Amino acid sequence: MAQFFYDFKDGLPGVNSANGPAVGLTRFTNLNPSNFRQEVMKSVNGIDVWQKNQDGVDPAFNYSIAYLWGPAGVMAADVECLAKLVVNQYNGGNYTNDGPGFLARASGQPADVKNYYELQTAGSIGGYQSLIRKLVGGVSAELGSGSAGLEKSKPAWFRFRLQGSSLSIKAWADGVQEPSSWGQTVTDTSLTAPGYFGFGCPGASGTGFGLSAGTRYRLFQLSFGTNGDAAPSSPPLRTVSGIVTGPNGLPAQRVVRIYARASGSLLGEVQSNAGTGAYSFQTAYLGEVNCVFSDDAAGDVFNDLILRTTPV
Structure with missing residues (x-):
């Protein structure tokens, strides 16, 4: 059991190309640098993340584990993620596939990840939809979807939990008390072994997007809790x-x-x-x-x- 907390405000660990945006937080190995890339830029209160396709390239994937941020070298079966963010741009992308979200119990070689659960914030900037998917043996399947009256163009909180066979999502606006109940919960027993986990965004999907295509969001803080520990909203002391x-x-x-x-x-x-x-x-x-x-x-x-x- 462990807790990990990352705050991206000025004066705290910033962005560097080797280790990601904070000490101990790492980006997974690049799987497809020829057609997909991530850029990060320090802002006053967080990091601006821009995940996008290269010019004129048709990506043949949904969620790339290469562009997830997670604790370096840590694996877990049960894990919770808490993120505070605001979505700045969907340009040319697919609202269903392009939202920032969480991936867990990921396994396979770095170049051919075949299994994981995906809990994603989706929908347009002016609305919010949650999606829960799985990839088993390279075959994707949707486990559930739901919607809520949340505007992602304003700072919001997202909590994702994978515990046993239960996968849950909730979301709420910044400044509002966290809901006591989950917004969406599904069950699945396809993947049970510990795996890698992290938070990120697949970027723009589809065909024919230019240099400006992609999803841009600002991440204010991010935390994880493993194997029974909650993802903390402030640093554990x-x-x-x-x-x-x-x-x-x-x-x-x-x-x-x-x-x-x-x-x-x-x-x-x-x-x-x-x-x-x-x-x-x-x-x-x-x-x-x-x-x-x-x-x-x-x-x-x-x-x-x-x-x-x-x-x-």
Whole structure:
């Protein structure tokens, strides 16, 4: 079980061609670079993703796993995805096939993925339709479809869940409370093994589209939960804590500064309790940290101490 959270606001991990739009988030191997491509551009509040065909190429696929964003190297059977996005453009595409969405339990070689479940936001920008499909042995089948009064040209939330034989979708406008019930649920037992998963968009489908054809959307944040964990709407926090003692072994009050060990960035500062020596700090940072205990007391001066640890 694990949770993964990615926020694409300025000041947080941005876009790079090697690893995708955030640390730990990766794009699957390119399957068909000759006729399909993805471009990403940093915006003020997220990333603008443009997925499109090359000029004059007739694509013979629906959902390309090559252009899904997912945690690097992670596989799961039961998984949930939460995404906040706004659709900026459908140009020349097919509304049914071009909406951003979620793919899970994907298996097969990188160049010939044969099996996966697809839970997709579809329909025109001014409307919303949900589609649930499966690809088994290379043969596609639709499992269910539904519609809801949601305008995708305004920021909206989408939650997708695959748990056991149940596949579910719900959607709601930003600023509105998340619905307690799912908008659409279907069951299927064709694919049960753990597989790759991710969020993305197939881009424009059909024939004869030019350079501007494609689907453009802005992704504000994205999260996943695997094997029973929910996809979080905010970063799961981890704790760094302990007890500071002085040279006499008694509890001591000290300034404790917590740094990201990999980058040296200051994550926060707390002060240990004068009576108990206890300190506690919460952070969304996943990697190792260095806790620096500063001794600024008058009298005997002892070297500052550094503790290397991992938030839990």
